[in-house]
Amino acid sequence: MLEFRQVHKAYATPQGPLEVLAGADLTLANGESLALMGESGSGKSTLLHLAAGLDLPDRGEVRVGGEVVSSLAEADRAKLRRETLGLVFQQFHLVPSLTVCDNLRLQARLAGRERPDWTAELIERLGLAGLEKRYPEQLSGGQQQRLAIGRALAPRPALLLADEPTGNLDEGSADDVLALLLTLVRDTGCALLVVTHSPRVAAPLDRRLNLTHGQLTPLATGQDACA
Numbered sequence: 001m002l003e004f005r006q007v008h009k010a011y012a013t014p015q016g017p018l019e020v021l022a023g024a025d026l027t028l029a030n031g032e033s034l035a036l037m038g039e040s041g042s043g044k045s046t047l048l049h050l051a052a053g054l055d056l057p058d059r060g061e062v063r064v065g066g067e068v069v070s071s072l073a074e075a076d077r078a079k080l081r082r083e084t085l086g087l088v089f090q091q092f093h094l095v096p097s098l099t100v101c102d103n104l105r106l107q108a109r110l111a112g113r114e115r116p117d118w119t120a121e122l123i124e125r126l127g128l129a130g131l132e133k134r135y136p137e138q139l140s141g142g143q144q145q146r147l148a149i150g151r152a153l154a155p156r157p158a159l160l161l162a163d164e165p166t167g168n169l170d171e172g173s174a175d176d177v178l179a180l181l182l183t184l185v186r187d188t189g190c191a192l193l194v195v196t197h198s199p200r201v202a203a204p205l206d207r208r209l210n211l212t213h214g215q216l217t218p219l220a221t222g223q224d225a226c227a
């Protein structure tokens with residue numbers, strides 16, 4: 001579903017080029033879940049942006065569903081994002097002028113995949129029944145993050161990319177939101193890549209990788225990348 005082959009990425013800085021990814025390799029199968037861990041500044045968000053086609057590698061290949069994202073024009077990358085990917089960020093990025101229901105519908109419509117039955121099921125399963133007509137600012141943090149997850153899953157994407165999806169929540173809400181995320185991902189057969197500092201978030205996922213010195217290495221269960 002997602003593949004990085006010898007991906008290199010450097011940023012220009014006043015001190016010269018900063019090499020963030022230095023031959024990163026990664027394979028994520030259909031329906032598989034993966035935690036991406038690593039110290040602050042190790043390049044996790046950079047890798048996620050490359051996976052989403054929001055940025056391009058300097059060298060190497062990024063493939064999503066067999067397509068070489070890194071060779072596509074911006075318009076085709078945007079189409080791929082709409083139709084194949086779901087994105088969830090720590091800042092929820094909900095549309096403030098749209099209700100709960102319309103936030104979900106918009107995302108599905110943009111992908112050309114509006115399914116009223118699935119939207120209704122999502123609202124139930126997100127625990128947002130009765131709140132359909134509220135605006136994002138009228139929801140709690142946990143409810144907003146559940147809506148952000150629902151919005152990403154509304155078009156039934158094949159791959160969900162999440163950057164610290166529970167980072168803004170207290171521990172209790174974070175556990176609930178993570179459990180909901182994993183159940184929905186499993187039930188829809190979606191592959192999942194989660195960037196997280198939290199071993200608690202990483203533990204229930206199928207695999208964990210640590211990003212260090214620009215490369216990815218497997219991390220055993222229970223190992224704390226941030227220790």
Ligand SMILES: Nc1ncnc2c1ncn2[C@@H]1O[C@H](COP(=O)(O)OP(=O)(O)OP(=O)(O)O)[C@@H](O)[C@H]1O
Pocket residue numbers: 011012013018020038039040041042043044045046047
């Ligand atoms: N546009 C940019 N220009 C220059 N340097 C950048 C740019 N974006 C990120 N960096 C640098 O690249 C490195 C990797 O950043 P990135 O945000 O990918 O790390 P991260 O692992 O996600 O960090 P965190 O866990 O703190 O969010 C950092 O040293 C950062 O300062």
